[in-house]
Amino acid sequence: MATYKTKKPYMxxxxxxxxxxxxxxxxxxxxxxxxxxxxxxxxYFGLETxxxxxxxxxxxxxxxxxxxxxxxxxxxxxxxxRPARRGRELPQHPxxxxxxxxxxxxxxx
Numbered sequence: 001m002a003t004y005k006t007k008k009p010y011m012x013x014x015x016x017x018x019x020x021x022x023x024x025x026x027x028x029x030x031x032x033x034x035x036x037x038x039x040x041x042x043x044y045f046g047l048e049t050x051x052x053x054x055x056x057x058x059x060x061x062x063x064x065x066x067x068x069x070x071x072x073x074x075x076x077x078x079x080x081x082r083p084a085r086r087g088r089e090l091p092q093h094p095x096x097x098x099x100x101x102x103x104x105x106x107x108x109x
Contacts, residue, residue, distance in 0.1 A: 010026060018075075018076060022073045025070040028066070032067070034068070035071065041054060
């Protein structure tokens with residue numbers, strides 16, 4: 001994930017799965033707002049399960065309410081892009097490694 005500086009510094013990542021592409025901007029020191037294609041997460045996803053899956057990396061890293069997320073998603077319908085976003089929005093470890101997934105390999109499948 002790269003860090004860019006504009007008026008507000010942000011981190012940028014891209015996730016892909018099948019025909020879906022998600023471009024994600026993480027804005028540190030935010031209020032926890034998640035925007036997907038210009039719509040709030042509650043408007044974009046109707047099912048609570050999908051919202052939970054999107055927020056899982058934030059819960060695992062303890063950044064819920066500390067970063068804003070702006071995602072642009074193309075392809076795959078409403079639930080298709082969800083896994084594409086999930087892995088790429090994790091913050092990087094200070095040594096450049098991604099924070100490991102806390103789930104066991106059986107839960108990830």
